[in-house]
Amino acid sequence: MSLQTNNGTSSHSPLVCLQSLNKEYGNFTAVDHINLNIQKGEFLTFLGSSGSGKSTTLSMIAGFETPTSGEILLNEHSLIQIPSHKRGIGMVFQHYSLFPHMNVRDNIGFPLDIRKIPKAERDKKVDDILKLVQLETFADRRPSMLSGGQKQRVAIARALVYEPDILLMDEPLGALDKKLREDLQDELRLLHKRLGITIIYVTHDQDEAMRLSERIAIFKEGKIVGLGTGKDLYRKPPNAFVASFLGSSNFLKVKVSGPNSATFEGQTIQLDSEHDVPFNQQALLMIRPENLQVLSEDQATQSPIQTDENEAFGTVNESVFLGESLTCSITTADGSLVTSKSIATDLPEIEPGAKVRLRWKVQHSSVYSKWERSDIEKDAS
Amino acid sequence: MLLSQGSMGWKLKSSLYVITGAIAAFLALPIFFIVALSFGSSRWLVFPPPKWTLKWYEKFFENPQWIDSAMTSLQVALLTSVIATLIALPASFALVRGKFKGRDYLYSLFTLPMIVPVVIIAVAVYGVFLNLGLTGTLFAFVVSHVIVALPFAVISIINSLRLFDKSIEDAAVICGAHRLQAIFKVTFPSIKPGIFAGALFAFLVSWDEVVISVMMASPELQTLPVKMWSTLRQDLTPVIAVASTLLIFLSLIIMVMAGLARRYSNR
C-alpha cells in the first residue's frame, strides 16, 4: 500500500488553521469570522442545518470561493493566494462528480495523469486503490454503469490516489439510501483509521456526525457554536442551541438562588457548579430525557433521594412503549412539559394521570443564562 | 399530465388524431409535392406527374452554375458553423458562469438576431459590406451568416452547459488540473453533444438562408437558395424542384444528426 499511515507527528501545530474566516455575499454573511484548528489525522465534521455555511467554509478551504477576509493556513502556509489545483487537497462531492466519459480506472488515474506520473507507477497506484475500495472488477466500467455506492467509492478513490494532505467531503453520502449510507459510513471510518488521513466532513445528519467523527463543529448562521467530541457536545452542550440541536432535550426555567442552587416551581434544587449565571437571574436548566428518572409515589417512598439528585413533581400525560425504551410525557406542577425516556426493563407503574416524581442527577443537568426562543421551541416533543 | 390519452373518450381521442394528422400533412405536403415534381416528366410541373424521370437531376448535375452554387452553399455553411461555434463556446461560458453586471442583457444581445426580422439584418449588413466593397465575397457571406446563426449555437451550448454539473469540473480542478485544462479535458467532452448540435443548427441556418444571401450574392458567387431564387424569376423549371429536394435532403440528414446528438446529451 503506497498510502502512508500517520504514525503520530511530533509537532503540535495544527494541520489546518482557519483564522477569523469570513465570507459575505453582498450584505449577507454566509460565514461569520470562524476560528478553527484541525489536527493532523483528525476526522472533523461540520454539522449544521441547511444554509448554516458548512459548504461555503469547505469551498473556501478547497479554493472554489475566495474569503472576504480571514486566513486559511495549511501546514502554517497561507492558502489564500494559492489556486485550487495547487493546494494538494482531495475532495469528494455530494453527487459523485465523476468524469462521465472516462471509465473507473481513468477517473481514478486522472489526478496522476495531470501530475504526469510515469505509467507504471500510475497503474500500480490505481490498482492499489481500486483494491482498497473493492472495485477491481469494475475498473473498466463507465460511471453511468455503477450504483450510487460504487460511484461514491470511485470518487473517494480518486480523491485519495494522490495522497492529499487533507480530504474534504461535502455530504458525500447524502444521495444514498439509508442502508447503503450506514455501510459506507462504516467503510469510511475504517478507511480513516487505516490510512490516518485528515478528513473534514460536512453533513446535516447528526447520527452520521456522531458515528464518524472524532470532533464535531456545530454551525449556526455562519458561526461555529459548538466544538468538541460528540460525547462532550451531547453530555455537556455549551449552549441551549447545541443542546436542542443534538438529540432531544428538556428545558426547565429556574431562578438562580446561590452558587450552586436554584428554585424550580418553589422547590430548591442543586445546580452543577460549572455555571456563570448571576444570583436571582432566570436560567435554563437542560436535562436529557434519558437522564430523567420517573418514579411512582410508591417507588419514591421506597427509594429515598440521593444527595446528588434533584426532584420535581409531575403528572403523566402519556406513555409510549417503544420496545427497548419507554417514553413518557409529563407535566410538572407548574405546567412545564417534559419528556423522559427509560430503558423498558423495569417498568414503573405509570398510567396517564398518575402522579409521579422526576429525579435527575446534578451532573446530568446543564445551566444556561442566555437562550433564544427558537432554541427551546424546536424540541419538547 | 393533463392530456393523458388513457383518460380520454374515443371521440375526443380520434378527433385529436385526425387534427394532428391534418396538421402534419399540411406541414409535410409541400415537401412531398416538391420531391414528387423533381422526379416528374412534365416540363410544366403538372401534378400528378404523367411519367417518372431522372432527367432533371441530370440537368442539375450537368450545369456548373448549379454545382458551383451548391458547393458555395456547402462552403459557407461549413465555415459559418465552425466560426459560430468557436464564438459561441467562450460566449456561453461567460453567459452561464460569469458574474458581472448586465449578463442577462448580454444574453439578450446574443439571441437578438433570432428575434429581429431578417430583412432588417440583411439591409444593415448589406449597407456595411457595400461601403467596404465586399459584397459578393465569401467573407461577406460567412460574416453575415454567422450573425444569424450565432444565437442557435449559443442557445444550444448554453443549455448543455447549464445542465452540466459544474462540480465535475471542480473535481478535476481539485485533482490538480488548471481550470482551462479541466474545461478541455472534462467539461468539453461532457457537453460535446450540445456543442455538436449547436454547430449543426448553425450549419442549417446558413444552409437555407436566402434573404441575406440574395443581397450578398454576385453573379459569380451565389449560394444554392440564391441560385434557385434567381432561376425561379426567369423560368419555372423542374430543376428547381431538384435543387429543393437536395436542399431538403441534406437538411433532413442534419436534423436527424442534431436530434441524435440531443438525445445523447440528455441521457
Ligand SMILES: Nc1ncnc2c1ncn2[C@@H]1O[C@H](COP(=O)(O)OP(=O)(O)OP(=O)(O)O)[C@@H](O)[C@H]1O
Ligand atoms: N453564490 C452565492 N451567492 C449568494 N448567497 C450564497 C451563495 N452561496 C451560498 N450562499 C448563501 O450562503 C449561505 C450558506 O450556504 P452554504 O451552502 O454554505 O450552506 P450549507 O450549510 O452548506 O447548507 P446545506 O446543508 O443546505 O448544504 C446560504 O444561506 C446560501 O444561501
Ligand SMILES: [Mg+2]
Ligand atoms: Mg452544503
